[in-house]
Amino acid sequence: MNTNTLTCQILEFLDNLPIYDVHTHLIGGKLGATGLHDLLLYHMVISELYAAGCPSGNRLTQFPAFPDEGEATHRIQEAIPYLPYIQNTSTSWLLRKIFSDLYDWHEPITTDNWQQLDRRIRQQASQPGWAYSVLDRAKILRSGTELARRGNGEDDDRLMYSLEWAFFTRCQWGEYDTALYELERCWGRKPESPSPIGGKHRPPTERTIRSLDDVHEAVQYYVDTIPFAQVVSLATHISTDIDYKNVSAKEMELALKKRQNATIIERDIYASYVNECFLEKLEAHAGETVFQFSLGAEPLPYETASRISQRTISQLAEMIARHPTIQFQVFLSSRHANQSLCTLARELPNLALVGYWWHNFFPDIIQQVMGERLDMLPVNRQIGFFSDAYCVEWSYAKSQLVRLLLARALAQRVEYGQYDLKTAKWIAEQILVISPATLLHMRPHR
Secondary structure (H helix, E strand, O other): OOHHHHHHHHHHHHHOOOEEEOOOOOEOOEOOOOOHHHHHOOHHHHHHHHHHOOOOOOOOOOOOOOOOHHHHHHHHHHHHHHHHHHOOOHHHHHHHHHHHHHHOOOOOOOOOOHHHHHHHHHHHHOOOOHHHHHHHHHOEEEEEEEHHHOOOOOOOOOEEEEEOOOOOOOOOOOOOOHHHHHHHHHOOOOOOOOOOOOOOOOOOOOOOOOOHHHHHHHHHHHHHHOOOOOOOEEEEEEOOOOOOOOOOHHHHHHHHHOHHHOOHHHHHHHHHHHHHHHHHHHHHHOOOOOEEEEEOEEEOOOOEEEOOOHHHHHHHHHHHHHOOOOOEEEEEOOHHHHHHHHHHHHHOOOEEEEOOOHHHOOHHHHHHHHHHHHHHOOHHHEEOOOOOOOOHHHHHHHHHHHHHHHHHHHHHHHHOOOOOHHHHHHHHHHHHHHHHHHHOOOOOOO
16 A cells, blocks of 8 residues: 555544643633634734734733733734735635634635634634534543643543643743742742743742742742642642752752842853752652653744754753752754654653654644654654643644644655554554653543
């Protein structure tokens, strides 16, 4: 059989395979889009519109607040003139797929018709069970999302939770004491949403770190406050800009005294010391959770760019090797680093690679990343899908794309004899269903 015939056969199998979406930003009680703005102005679309000349590059008002009608209307109207310039992109293709498949909308969006589409989306959103019907159509068994987005637990049957709270090792644009601020904003508080990307405005904290003892007390508080029974993972970001060093207590004490005039030197000391202190304390809970981290997306004024240094990969290997009892999982946003990460996962059995994150979520990149992992990694060290979606409609579209690309990747290997058809289907089920269930304890809804 040729590749096209094999692809169709495997895709038919995948289209009927219930899967897990292990990382999203869905909101309990508000899983679906509430209007056109939630779909058209997904942050990945905003970046493309901004590149095309749209004046606004910032995200809409973010959770826990939501855009009001004025903001939503203004941003939609502002974006419409630039939609023709992005119709070539795969993100725009997925957006059109959402409109056609889920809302029976097949025409370009214009200043004259957008309100009609908006009403159609709002009408569907008001129907009981609409969001679940989208998940069922996507055959998504369960989705992982932030614990802070759980709401009142009304969607616990469909959601499982990850703690995204402090980001000790994520750089923020123009900041040099982020690791300390992240500790301070959590110290003495209950888990809540993480700081938004971009920094710019830092609300005052109730406590201030002034000494090494404060650092240790704040880290211990953070670990003690993690609700391990409610979460399947902890999620953070590891920035490639930070030089991850073994920092002594004396070096940290000296750096703390320089906080008001901190530079990248102090930034690296703060992040390295706090992160290592956190991982050491986390070892006591190693069997209770998974340490997930994103890699390869670094801040720009509005969003991020994909970049990663070889130094980071080397230091990451040392970090993971120092803590063999902790299970690490990486969301990678760099096509070029995938082969290196595969080699790390081959030699570090406590590291697994998960999906295709942010700047990697484009067909050509997914196909390459997917192929390298199929050829290099055991199926139980990789998880095949997460959408990073903010509403279920985007979960649907992204799951459709991954199924198609996985079918193609497997079909190619069947055609030249690496697998037979039965084995190809077994592999797909392993990385889309069994690995999430095993590595993250995901389970079907009741």
